[in-house]
Amino acid sequence: MERLSTVSQPVPKKHLGNKKELGDTKQDGKLQVEQGTTDEALIDQKVMAGEALDRRNIWEPSVYYALGKESFYFAGHDISIRESMDTYGALIWPGAIALCQFLENNQQQMSLMDKAVLEIGAGTGLLSIVASLLGAWVTATDLPDILSNLTFNLLRNTKGRSRYTPQVAALAWGQDLGRDFPYPFYHYDYVLAADVVYHHDCLEELLETMHHFCRPGSRTTLLWANKIRFQSDLRFTECFKSSFDSTLLVELPQQEVRIYKATAKA
Numbered sequence: 400m401e402r403l404s405t406v407s408q409p410v411p412k413k414h415l416g417n418k419k420e421l422g423d424t425k426q427d428g429k430l431q432v433e434q435g436t437t438d439e440a441l442i443d444q445k446v447m448a449g450e451a452l453d454r455r456n457i458w459e460p461s462v463y464y465a466l467g468k469e470s471f472y473f474a475g476h477d478i479s480i481r482e483s484m485d486t487y488g489a490l491i492w493p494g495a496i497a498l499c500q501f502l503e504n505n506q507q508q509m510s511l512m513d514k515a516v517l518e519i520g521a522g523t524g525l526l527s528i529v530a531s532l533l534g535a536w537v538t539a540t541d542l543p544d545i546l547s548n549l550t551f552n553l554l555r556n557t558k559g560r561s562r563y564t565p566q567v568a569a570l571a572w573g574q575d576l577g578r579d580f581p582y583p584f585y586h587y588d589y590v591l592a593a594d595v596v597y598h599h600d601c602l603e604e605l606l607e608t609m610h611h612f613c614r615p616g617s618r619t620t621l622l623w624a625n626k627i628r629f630q631s632d633l634r635f636t637e638c639f640k641s642s643f644d645s646t647l648l649v650e651l652p653q654q655e656v657r658i659y660k661a662t663a664k665a
Contacts (some may be wrong), residue, residue: 470524473499474532478556480523481548491523494594497656498624499529499639501649511535513562514588519570519608520595521545524552531561538587540570573604576611587612592623596635606638613643613663621661626654 467482469491482490502511514535518527521539531537531553541549546567552567570579590612595605613619621643625632634658639645643661650657 473503473529476532480525480552491525492594493626493654493656494618494624495526498593501658502625518585518591521549521552526591526593528556531565534562536563537565540568543569550621572601572608587619590621594625596625596632598629598631602635615663626656
């Protein structure tokens with residue numbers, strides 16, 4: 400896999416020929432920018448697909464689609480997660496594992512006991528499960544087609560174990576936030592996000608969603624963990640740091656994962 404030092408290098412700019420007319424030059428420049436963006440997207444998609452395929456050794460055949468199971472031990476409990484190859488949202492990514500470890504190891508400094516916690520882009524639900532086992536009242540959100548597997552994992556791993564029964568809700572980033580999650584009726588102490596940033600078309604909507612739940616005066620703390628894979632990840636990180644009062648809590652060079660703590664700017 401690519402290393403962080405490689406990812407952070409700027410993308411080389413393509414040079415225009417000097418024998419073109421001005422109109423042709425502008426058109427060629429536009430085409431080259433579009434081609435560069437397309438090439439970057441294809442590379443990023445291959446990287447993500449490669450990460451998913453690397454997990455094939457854990458998959459078991461299913462009548463309808465490939466299912467995999469992964470086992471973890473957090474907060475004093477064995478956790479079994481069912482994954483699916485159908486979508487990126489049904490796989491466990493390194494940012495979620497890193498944030499689970501951080502929350503478990505830093506309970507005195509950042510206790511989730513009796514706290515209202517929202518996870519955006521919950522995927523398989525591992526992070527929401529760990530937050531529940533640490534005593535939080537959790538709402539796990541994702542797109543509608545993810546919710547069935549998410550609910551299955553949450554219930555099988557928290558029933559009879561957690562202080563509160565975790566809730567599941569559909570949330571599409573940037574869509575109908577004021578209607579479905581009006582503030583201050585929906586207020587959370589913590590918002591969790593793990594590996595929600597990769598090469599997709601909803602980065603602006605993701606930032607808008609973060610702002611909706613972590614607004615000035617809300618005293619909501621956002622914890623965001625992500626593996627840094629692509630140039631787009633670095634661009635989003637810069638926007639994130641300029642939009643929030645943020646602190647880099649943990650950097651794991653070997654896993655290429657960063658964990659940020661953020662609050663709304665006054």
